[in-house]
Amino acid sequence: MLNIALIAHDKKKLDLAMFVKEWKDVFEKCNLYATKTTGTIIEEKIGLKVNKLESGPYGGDLQIGSLVSYGKIDFVIFLRDPLTAQPHEPDVTALMRVCDVHNVPLATNLGTAEAIVIEIKKNLEG
Numbered sequence: 001m002l003n004i005a006l007i008a009h010d011k012k013k014l015d016l017a018m019f020v021k022e023w024k025d026v027f028e029k030c031n032l033y034a035t036k037t038t039g040t041i042i043e044e045k046i047g048l049k050v051n052k053l054e055s056g057p058y059g060g061d062l063q064i065g066s067l068v069s070y071g072k073i074d075f076v077i078f079l080r081d082p083l084t085a086q087p088h089e090p091d092v093t094a095l096m097r098v099c100d101v102h103n104v105p106l107a108t109n110l111g112t113a114e115a116i117v118i119e120i121k122k123n124l125e126g
């Protein structure tokens with residue numbers, strides 16, 4: 001099963017939830033990981049089981065980065081808010097960096113996320 005990490009800053013959480021709902025048939029066949037608030041919204045609004053880590057500002061981005069470095073995450077969707085300063089900006093940068101270090105696909109917008117999810121769906125239908 002593919003392991004997918006889902007993270008969104010506050011102003012992007014609705015976009016991410018709608019995206020996950022649209023592609024629920026794919027996401028329900030994957031192990032999902034998320035930072036706490038993002039994961040709670042996806043569980044409550046979409047009804048998918050999510051392995052929830054800490055909230056981003058409390059270290060959740062770093063926890064997901066750690067999973068990436070252990071090779072436990074296959075794909076990260078990280079919808080950042082480019083217009084709002086984040087107190088944990090260094091953690092945000094660290095997560096993106098570790099994805100690049102380990103060549104783990106990282107979607108920071110829904111266009112890229114959709115392209116990758118379409119590919120995953122094709123593979124699942126095999």
Ligand SMILES: O=C(CO)COP(=O)(O)O
Nearest residue numbers: 035036037038055056057
């Ligand atoms: O802050 C975040 C990512 O940097 C996300 O954390 P939450 O999902 O807990 O809001």
